[in-house]
Amino acid sequence: MQARQAQVSQVVVTASQMRDIEGRIFAAGMPVAALMEKVAGLISLRVQAVAGSSVGIFVGPGHNGGDALVVARELHFRGYEVWLYSPFSKFKELTSQHLQYAQSLGIKCYHDVEQLPDCDFLIDGLFGFGLERPITDHIAVAINHLNQWGKPILSIDIPSGIHTDTGEVLGTAIRATHTFCLGLWKLAFLQDQALEYIGKAELIDFDIPGADVQAVLGNPPQIKRITSVTALSTLPLPRPAVTHKYKEGHLLLICGSRRYAGGAILTALGARASGVGMLSIAVPESLKPILVSHLPEALIIGCPETETGAIAHLQLPENTDLSSFRAIACGPGLTVDAAPIFPEVINSEISLVLDADGLNILADMGTIPTLEKRQAPTVLTPHTGEFQRLFPDIADPKSDRIKAVQEAAVQSGAVVLLKGARTAIANSQGAIWVNPESTPALARGGSGDVLTGLIGGLLAQAATKEIPVEDIVATAAWWHSQAGILAAQERTELGVDAFTLTQYLMPVIKNLGNN
Numbered sequence: 433m434q435a436r437q438a439q440v441s442q443v444v445v446t447a448s449q450m451r452d453i454e455g456r457i458f459a460a461g462m463p464v465a466a467l468m469e470k471v472a473g474l475i476s477l478r479v480q481a482v483a484g485s486s487v488g489i490f491v492g493p494g495h496n497g498g499d500a501l502v503v504a505r506e507l508h509f510r511g512y513e514v515w516l517y518s519p520f521s522k523f524k525e526l527t528s529q530h531l532q533y534a535q536s537l538g539i540k541c542y543h544d545v546e547q548l549p550d551c552d553f554l555i556d557g558l559f560g561f562g563l564e565r566p567i568t569d570h571i572a573v574a575i576n577h578l579n580q581w582g583k584p585i586l587s588i589d590i591p592s593g594i595h596t597d598t599g600e601v602l603g604t605a606i607r608a609t610h611t612f613c614l615g616l617w618k619l620a621f622l623q624d625q626a627l628e629y630i631g632k633a634e635l636i637d638f639d640i641p642g643a644d645v646q647a648v649l650g651n652p653p654q655i656k657r658i659t660s661v662t663a664l665s666t667l668p669l670p671r672p673a674v675t676h677k678y679k680e681g682h683l684l685l686i687c688g689s690r691r692y693a694g695g696a697i698l699t700a701l702g703a704r705a706s707g708v709g710m711l712s713i714a715v716p717e718s719l720k721p722i723l724v725s726h727l728p729e730a731l732i733i734g735c736p737e738t739e740t741g742a743i744a745h746l747q748l749p750e751n752t753d754l755s756s757f758r759a760i761a762c763g764p765g766l767t768v769d770a771a772p773i774f775p776e777v778i779n780s781e782i783s784l785v786l787d788a789d790g791l792n793i794l795a796d797m798g799t800i801p802t803l804e805k806r807q808a809p810t811v812l813t814p815h816t817g818e819f820q821r822l823f824p825d826i827a828d829p830k831s832d833r834i835k836a837v838q839e840a841a842v843q844s845g846a847v848v849l850l851k852g853a854r855t856a857i858a859n860s861q862g863a864i865w866v867n868p869e870s871t872p873a874l875a876r877g878g879s880g881d882v883l884t885g886l887i888g889g890l891l892a893q894a895a896t897k898e899i900p901v902e903d904i905v906a907t908a909a910w911w912h913s914q915a916g917i918l919a920a921q922e923r924t925e926l927g928v929d930a931f932t933l934t935q936y937l938m939p940v941i942k943n944l945g946n947n
């Protein structure tokens with residue numbers, strides 16, 4: 433049972449994949465009406481957990497409307513006052529039958545939204561994954577009207593008007609306070625632009641057979657949600673009983689400038705929290721004392737600096753070159769004046785994480801031709817603005833972030849992590865991880881630096897193991913956001929400065945009982 437839940441919670445589908453999965457279930461003999469009855473029964477149980485005794489239910493022409501009508505009937509029998517609103521005159525057959533039966537029970541159906549009586553909450557069953565074109569005319573007017581009521585709205589499957597795959601608003605959309613996603617997570621639930629319409633999201637598992645999911649999505653599926661199970665499986669825990677510091681990875685950070693000393697410290701604290709065996713930090717010479725005072729365990733490499741206080745060139749200790757390290761993380765606080773060190777960094781033959789000014793310098797050099805020279809794995813961690821500078825020829829990440837990050841990874845050969853409310857990570861084969869939980873508390877200067885250090889530290893520890901780089905990057909993204917969530921729970925969303933965030937990384941893992 434738990435294994436099934438763990439599997440279902442990782443799965444993400446598009447509308448067409450959901451339709452194919454549904455088609456297989458029906459072809460195998462499950463009656464359509466029986467499935468609707470089962471699913472809507474589960475929804476009505478969840479609805480009853482919401483306060484209120486009178487409900488307005490919006491009914492669409494397809495099976496989303498059919499679900500809504502079964503819920504209406506169930507709530508009616510449970511003693512709720514139920515009113516229906518439907519602007520349609522034609523319905524799919526099953527939906528039409530449910531409407532007829534609901535009306536025979538005395539449940540009123542209004543065609544004009546203005547006639548719908550005042551009620552405690554609303555249920556949206558206008559459109560599900562069958563929405564195929566923008567909502568216009570009187571339906572759009574009605575949706576805008578309902579949004580202004582200020583009542584809780586519970587959407588069935590997806591808020592009506594949201595594109596199931598891209599999360600775009602097609603014309604207009606219901607702003608739900610709560611959405612019950614049916615069967616499997618739809619892609620829109622992982623697209624930033626849909627989040628403010630979805631409200632609190634909940635999956636209603638209705639026992640879709642794993643074989644049907646696998647037959648349609650493949651094994652492993654191309655898009656996966658990161659969960660605590662997937663994240664923990666790649667963490668370097670437990671450590672082997674016999675080991676030593678170099679076996680647990682040696683990470684080189686290249687970061688900081690006279691102007692941005694804090695970025696170097698935060699990156700280093702993120703790396704420290706990863707548990708990495710050895711940490712070396714290359715900074716401009718003048719930053720050395722402050723780094724030493726914050727990270728007494730690290731080896732601080734003071735480098736000659738430019739007039740502006742950036743690293744002028746990498747001056748590694750004697751008998752050391754870049755191949756002495758297992759991974760490099762480079763960028764936070766560097767300023768673009770550190771560009772002259774880049775050819776050496778890019779030519780290194782170990783895993784490389786680039787962030788912040790590291791990405792800006794890469795964009796100036798030309799992302800794709802520059803990365804072609806690299807043999808070892810590269811990880812890029814842009815936010816939307818950096819992404820657009822790195823990949824000016826790729827479709828706007830604002831309209832479909834998941835497609836954009838996928839294209840960027842395929843074209844560049846790098847593992848690309850696109851930061852956002854739902855951070856997405858893609859590899860060069862187009863496989864994607866999306867982080868399904870985060871907090872706006874992390875929208876704060878310096879939290880990205882912490883992530884860069886954390887990714888670098890985990891990569892350095894994993895360098896000799898056969899864990900795909902994108903899995904490690906996904907784990908770091910999950911860990912980082914869970915620390916933000918935990919910190920926000922204890923300190924509010926205003927209390928999660930980047931330093932505080934570093935202090936919550938360990939408790940996340942400890943809470944899971946895996947120390």
Ligand SMILES: NC(=O)C1=CN([C@@H]2O[C@H](COP(=O)(O)OP(=O)(O)OC[C@H]3O[C@@H](n4cnc5c(N)ncnc54)[C@H](O)[C@@H]3O)[C@@H](O)[C@H]2O)[C@@H](O)CC1
Binds near residue numbers: 499558559563568
């Ligand atoms: N996938 C599954 O396994 C299950 C699906 N069920 C429900 O079925 C839904 C999908 O049902 P349908 O395929 O019937 O699709 P929908 O109910 O989402 O809507 C499709 C209907 O809306 C019309 N339509 C689409 N866009 C429109 C627009 N912009 N303006 C006006 N009309 C528009 C179409 O012509 C069609 O009649 C799911 O979202 C879910 O609620 C559940 O009943 C049971 C299980």
Ligand SMILES: [K+]
Binds near residue numbers: 556560
């Ligand atoms: K809906």
